[in-house]
Amino acid sequence: MKVVIIGAIAAGSKAASKLNRLRPNWEIVIYSNEKNIAYSECGMPYYIAGYINDINNLIVRTPKEFRKKGINVNICHKVLNINPSKKELLVKNLNTNEIFTTGYDRLIIATGAVPYVPYFENNFLDNIFTLRTLEDGMAVKNAVLQSNNAVILGGGYIGIEVLEAMVQQKLNVTLINSNDYIMQVFDKDMSETIQKQIYMKSLENVKILNNDTIISCHGKNKVEKVITKNGHEINTDMVLIAAGIVPNVELAKNAGVEIGQTGAIKVNSRMQTNIKDIYACGDCAEKRHIVADAPCWIPLGSTANKEGRCCAINVADMYDEFEGVLGSAVTKYFNYTMSLTGLNEKKAISYGFEPISVVVKKNDKAGYMPDVQTIVIKLIADKTSHRILGAQGLGLGEVDKRINALTSALLSKMTIEEFYDDDITYAPPFSTSIDPMLTATQNLLHKLSSL
Amino acid sequence: MKVVIIGAIAAGSKAASKLNRLRPNWEIVIYSNEKNIAYSECGMPYYIAGYINDINNLIVRTPKEFRKKGINVNICHKVLNINPSKKELLVKNLNTNEIFTTGYDRLIIATGAVPYVPYFENNFLDNIFTLRTLEDGMAVKNAVLQSNNAVILGGGYIGIEVLEAMVQQKLNVTLINSNDYIMQVFDKDMSETIQKQIYMKSLENVKILNNDTIISCHGKNKVEKVITKNGHEINTDMVLIAAGIVPNVELAKNAGVEIGQTGAIKVNSRMQTNIKDIYACGDCAEKRHIVADAPCWIPLGSTANKEGRCCAINVADMYDEFEGVLGSAVTKYFNYTMSLTGLNEKKAISYGFEPISVVVKKNDKAGYMPDVQTIVIKLIADKTSHRILGAQGLGLGEVDKRINALTSALLSKMTIEEFYDDDITYAPPFSTSIDPMLTATQNLLHKLSSL
Structure with a gap:
């Protein structure tokens, strides 16, 4: 049995390793158009910041290590075409x-996602970057180390994480964000708190321009100035485009693989596409949102790993299902943690819910502990059913702990009344005697019952 | 309407505050045999360690603050007798x-728990302490500051927390533990890891004697030497008895209030005892274990606060239920975190389950992050039903985060198969792409399916 895997960053490499363990005698062939496989994209901002010195530390497993296990790894090989009827691929070295041309018995598409780059004038100048591959990471870090001023286009995860990295490396940074608030996965009220905190931590070095975008870049060879839609002229040594990513599905689409309403490859819970013996997993695949019970596209490393594993099990003629995602995520700006799970209010409305929410500000541990911090928790439930829809947490303290306490409640579709009985761990160095998430629950219960 | 509350540390003071907010015109009278009310017992080890300098910081609300709200607080008043038929109390100033004698319309018993002190010879000597009241805390800290050597009897939460405090204050400490392993809330395998870590962090200053106890103390006025059952003679400047606590129920028992099989006051989910208009909450009250669906007595500050709140709502002629506890807890030894929820294997067997478990050792965050730590997770499920029964976590990293991710899964009686789909937040500074708790879930699922 010959299994070909196209792409091997997170999902593809995980699928290869798992399949190799399950079926050591099967032929497994990886084609990647990159030089590196099996690396952590999510780790690159921390490399750029200088927290990690050697970019090779981000490599989970080298091609050599895969080959040792008998996996046939072909880097710098681009798959040009899939022919499902002949079960053949056209590949370019x-x-x-x-x-x-090469054949396959089963095919795993793990082509990931690619940066979305909005058009602007002179976008070909040097020192304009995106950040996706390991080579991108090295190029961006080199530029950062030689720059005093930088522009970031985009206020999502990558934008904020690289903002920290650049501030850590002593750059002055202008972050241009085309939306009316940064970190759109959060609701606007929470985003405003995030922006305030970013300014509090680095006011002198950071400027955030919301509702704006780049219309042109200027410079001799290298970018020297950015002009924005709102007329700002910003002198800069480099530009990072972090305006989002899109699923990399051209190859699949051209082969007749069905694309879902989100623009990603449609798969069932076993990672099977509409075409027999063709599977897809990772950032190129559509996911099911468990809370919304609807398709979604939330590309994350954790999900890619789980899907890669699930895909391998099914390709190996065994049985596994990936039920979907809750939209759980976490990131940080220096020591300020931002975490969420489930639906935000905007999304909840778009899925037909009637969200009711509360926001609670509370100590993250007993008020008398020397390192006490304030955290903010937003909890959202449906007005009619009282079902919990999601939560967002911000703060210097352990915010993600509270968000994770809610994940399995979302999984089992708990109401606020049911979650009210949750027994969250308490000791003075770890929480308040009634945890902030339970205070939010009490407040929301009160609000719902008084409607 | 006159409501009398006996005892006001956690549950009693919470009930008073809540009831006062709900029924500002009702007469609320507190009787406490202590000088202080509404303080954090759990905070005392951190005061003894010197992390908190002023013991007054542990006081959540002073009698004066309660009185300002119109609550009649009587400290240093011991209730000698309850006469339910006359609705009268006999009180001693x-x-x-x-x-x-004083009357009541409704009575809340919140008499808490008292230290269990096993008998040994010369137990009357000076510098032999228990740690329960704020006065105890001050006395223990004073003694610690004047001591070089100390003995702790008991290897539970208080024993371990005060051990940290004493080591932090540069004492040499012998911890004598009557059981065959410390921290009995954990399983023996996990306890052995805890003991190793305690030695690793403070080998020169700490000696742990398991399966031993104090048979006599010796000294002129002050304790100078301890002799143990196994024949150890230990020179010491002080002894702390932390051999457990028992519910303080004599007053209730004498009044005909029903005592449950655990020795604590039997209450329903509305905190009502068998006698009309008599309620009980906090450490003196029995709880329902949600996982075991059986009575239990797990006295904790978080539970006391919730019960006090629930009790006040019901006393106020409104409706609230406290469903019970999951057995969730957390503590630390310096930066080593120990956390658990649900049933351990021993308890699971005693409740008729057939526990199957896995232990996973894994990084708490991406391996390339500079502050990565190893954590240990033990996950337990029932062999037949695959229902999750509990989890225990240990490590320098954020262990309690993983334990809390499981609490609502226990609440909704999830199986391992159902929890497998949990979407725990991931980013390199916060977790591994597949969280250690999910790795444990995968391993346990594998183990269960291969049985």
Whole structure:
């Protein structure tokens, strides 16, 4: 049995390793158009910040290590075409430009996602970057180390994480964000708190321009100035485009693989596409949102790993299901943690819920402990059913702990009344005697019952 | 309407405050045999350690603050007798020795728990302490500051927390533990890991003697030497008895209030006892274990606060239920965190389950992050039903985060298969792409399916 895997960053490499463990005698072939496989994209901002010195630390497993296990790894090989009826691939060796045909019995598409780059004038200038591959990471870090001023386009996870990295490396940074608030996965009220905190932590070095975008770049060879839609002229040594990513599905689409309403490859819970023996997993695949019970596209490393594993089990003629995602996520700006799970209010409305929410500000541990911090928790439930829809947490303290306490409640579709009985761990160095998430629950219960 | 509350540390003071907010015109009277009310017992080890300098910081609300709200607080008043048929109390003013009778319409018993002190010879010597009241805390800290050597009897939460405090204050400590392993809330395998870590962190200053107890103390006025059952003679400047606590129920028992099989006051989910208009809450009250669906007695500050709140709502002629506890807890030894929820294997067997468990050792965050730590997770499920029964976590990293992710899964009686789909937050500074708790879930699922 020959299994070909296209792409091997998170989902693809996980699928290869798992399948190799389950079926050591099967032929497993990886084609990747990159030089590196099996690396942590999510770790690159911390490399750029200088917290990690050697970019090789981000590599989970080298091609050599895969080959030792008997996996046939082909880096710098671009798959040009999939022919499902012949079960054949057209592949180009990017080093030799040789093009060849190869067969498969089962195919795993793990082509990931690619940066979305909005058009602006002179976008070809040097020192304008995106951040997706390990090579991107090295290039961005080199530029950061030689720059005093930078512009970031985009206020999502990557934008904020690289903002920290650049401030840590002593740059002055202008973050341009086309939306009316940064970190759109949060609700606007929470986003405003985030923006305030970013300014509090780095007012002199950071400027955030919301509702704006780049219309042109200027410079001789290298970018030297950015002009924005709202007329700002910003002198800069470099530009990072972090305006979002889109699923990389051209290859699949051209082969007749069905694309879902989110623009990603449609798969069932076993990671099977509409075409027999073709599977997809990771950032190129659509996911099911468990809370919304609807398709969604939330590309994350954790999900990619789980899908890669699930995919391998099913390809191996065994049985596993990936039920979907809750939209759980966490990131940080220096020691300020931002975490969420489930639906935000905007999303909840779009899925037909009637969200009712409360926001609670509370100590993260007993008020008398020397390192006490304030955290903010927003908890959202449906007005009619009282079902919990999601939560968002912000603060210097352990915010993600509270968000994770809610994840399995979302999984089992608990109401606020049911979650009210949750027994969250308490000791003075860890929480308040009634945990902030339970205070939010009490407040929301009160609000719902008084409607 | 006159409501009398006996005892006001956690549950009693919470009930008073809540009832006062709900029924500002009702007469609320507190009788406490202590000088202080509404303080954090759980905070005392951190005061002894010197992390908190002023013991007054542990006081949540002073009698004066309660009185400002119109609550009639009587400190140093011991209730000698409850007469339910006459709805009367016999009370002794401990300052004046005056004894008087007073009536109530509704009564809340929140008499808490008292230290269990096993008998040994010369137990009357000076510098032998228990740690329960704020006065105890001050006395223990004073002694610690004047001591070089100490003995702790008991290897539970208080024993371990005061051990940290004493080591932090540069004492040499012998911890004598009558059981065959410390921290009995954990399983033996996990306890052995805890003991190793305690030695690793403080080998020169700490000696742990399991399966031993104090048979006599010796000294002129002050304790100078301890002799143990196994024949150890230990020179010491002080002894702390932390051999457990027992519910303080004599008053209730004498009044005909029903005592449950655990020795604590039997209450329903509305905190009502068997006698009309008599309620009980906090450490003196029995709880329902949600996982075991059986009575239990797990006295904790978090539970006391919830019960006090629930009790006040019901006393106020409104409706609230306290469903019970999951057995969730957390503590630390310096930066080593120990946390658990649900049933341990021993308890699970005693409740008729057939526990199957796995232990996972894994990084708490991405392996390339500079502050990565190893954590240990033990996950337990029932062999037949696959229902999750509990989890225990240990480590320098954020262990309690993983335990809390499981609490609502226990609440909704999830199986391992159902929890497998949990979407725990991931980013390199916060977790591994597949969280250690999910790795434990995968391993346990594998183990269960191969049985």
